[in-house]
Amino acid sequence: MRAFNGERLKEARYYNSLSISDLADKLGVSKQMVSKYENGKSTPGAEILFEVIQTLKFPSEFYFQMDEFDEGTSGTFYRSRLTSTQKQKAPSESIKKALVIYRDYLEEHVEFPILVKPHFENIEQLIEEKNFDEIAGKLREFWNIGDDPIPNIMYLLEEHGFVIGLLPTDMEKVDAFSSHEQINGNDYYVILSKKVKTSFFRQQFSLAHELGHWIMHSDLIDPQHLDTVEYREKESDANDFASSFLLPKRSFLKDLAQGPINLSLLASLKGKWHVAIGALLMRAYKLDAITEEQYVKMQKQISYYGWRKVEPLDDITEKAIPLSLRQATELLVDNNVVTAAQIPEQIQKKYNRAYPISMLEEVASLAPGYLSYKDGEVVRLK
Known part of the structure; x- marks a missing residue:
């Protein structure tokens, strides 16, 4: 029988942002018992293992594997x-x-x-x-x-x-x-x-x-x-x-020379330089383009306008999403090198890590369910 890998339990618990006490409460066991599972001093029975899988959302195989890579x-x-x-x-x-x-x-x-x-x-x-x-x-x-x-x-x-x-x-x-x-x-x-x-x-x-x-x-x-x-x-x-x-x-100094240097100018430069107003202000101060008195005054204005949390343009500018891993994955799948569903299987085989499919999709910025599609399925887009 394969040995239970307590380090993998700890990793899955960490990934789910749970303390030992949190997991113990969800499993209905003592925190001392969870600690024993993780330190290899005890092995969870079938019922507890089922609860572990349901709670942490990692496949059962994950807990019975050892890393096969340096x-x-x-x-x-x-x-x-x-x-x-x-x-x-x-x-x-x-x-x-x-x-x-x-x-x-x-x-x-x-x-x-x-x-x-x-x-x-x-x-x-x-x-x-x-x-x-x-x-x-x-x-x-x-x-x-x-x-x-x-x-x-x-x-x-x-x-x-x-x-x-x-x-x-x-x-x-x-x-x-x-x-x-x-x-x-x-x-x-x-x-x-x-x-x-x-x-x-x-x-x-x-x-x-x-x-x-x-x-x-x-x-x-x-x-x-x-x-x-x-x-x-x-x-x-x-x-x-x-x-x-x-x-x-x-x-940047050339742009600041348009002056006068105030929040209105910095707000306009934000759209050009793609940097937050607070960072633009700090850079202007460190370049001695403004005095300490001007810097403090504009910092107070930023607080007054509520720009500590949300600045102009923040709400209408989408954050960037990584493309490299997603495009490489789609390149393999579109050119029939592998099917999407084979990728988690091959990762498990090569590295001895049975990751949740949703976790792999997240790290590669793939749409939910992308790695679950089988041959012949119709992928429905929004």
């Missing part, structure tokens, strides 16, 4: 609130693993862009000197995008080989995160951002922030080894890089 990580940078707990972060780690596995599976059939980092002889010195304009400028030059606005940074990142995903709706205290991942010797840099309760313009900045971690920190720092003060500093550096990358100094 993996590694350089550590994860979370752009999250300081109050985020391990319970709140853990579901995102499950999403990240499924996302990387899905991308690795597609690599067998699809040629994706290769992620290449520009060479810096003095990157550590530039970081020490807080010269984020030069770092951002070199990356823009390397990607041949000049000083122009970036209409959609998510698509720009996918075009250059990043693996992008969205966090489910219940992970409210994690804004975004990124890390360097390895699966069976294949390297990926993964970025996940919020799916809801954020605007397209805030999404732009969050992704640029994670891009900053990639270019400045991913080869030099393991975030798990940073203390709180050091971590805050790296987060601040990533924010400053994001500002420099999204709002190149020369071009």
Whole structure:
């Protein structure tokens, strides 16, 4: 008889954002018993296993498998609130693993862009000197995008080989995160951002922030080894890089010179630069285009107008959805390389992970039910 894998139970529990006590209540057992299940000291009986499957929505096979692949990580940078707990972060780690596995599976059939980092002889010195304009400028030059606005940074990142995903709706205290991942010797840099309760313009900045971690920190720092003060500093550096990358100094100052610099001007520039008014204001202040008095005054005006939560254009601008994995999947299915229903089966066979179909559809930004379609079925579109 196959052994029950307690680590898989813990992973499924984390994915569902449940504590041990939460799961114990749903299963009708003590939290000590759930802990024993997860630590391999006890095996749930048939009735409890049925309740586990019904509660956590993972297939029964998931709990009786061992990973059949090598993996590694350089550590994860979370752009999250300081109050985020391990319970709140853990579901995102499950999403990240499924996302990387899905991308690795597609690599067998699809040629994706290769992620290449520009060479810096003095990157550590530039970081020490807080010269984020030069770092951002070199990356823009390397990607041949000049000083122009970036209409959609998510698509720009996918075009250059990043693996992008969205966090489910219940992970409210994690804004975004990124890390360097390895699966069976294949390297990926993964970025996940919020799916809801954020605007397209805030999404732009969050992704640029994670891009900053990639270019400045991913080869030099393991975030798990940073203390709180050091971590805050790296987060601040990533924010400053994001500002420099999204709002190149020369071009942005030229636009500010239209003056006078007020919220009306910044609101008009938001539509051009695709960056939130709050971020535009901060960049103007850090470039010394406005005084501290002007900065404080406009911050108060932002609060007065209620723009902390919703700014102009937020409600009428749709957030970006990752395209890379979805398009690669559709390419395979449309060209009869595999059927949609075979993809979860082949992932299970290769990686020994029987993921819920809905979870795979979510990480690949596929329509619900896409991976369940069998040959001969009619797919009904909205």
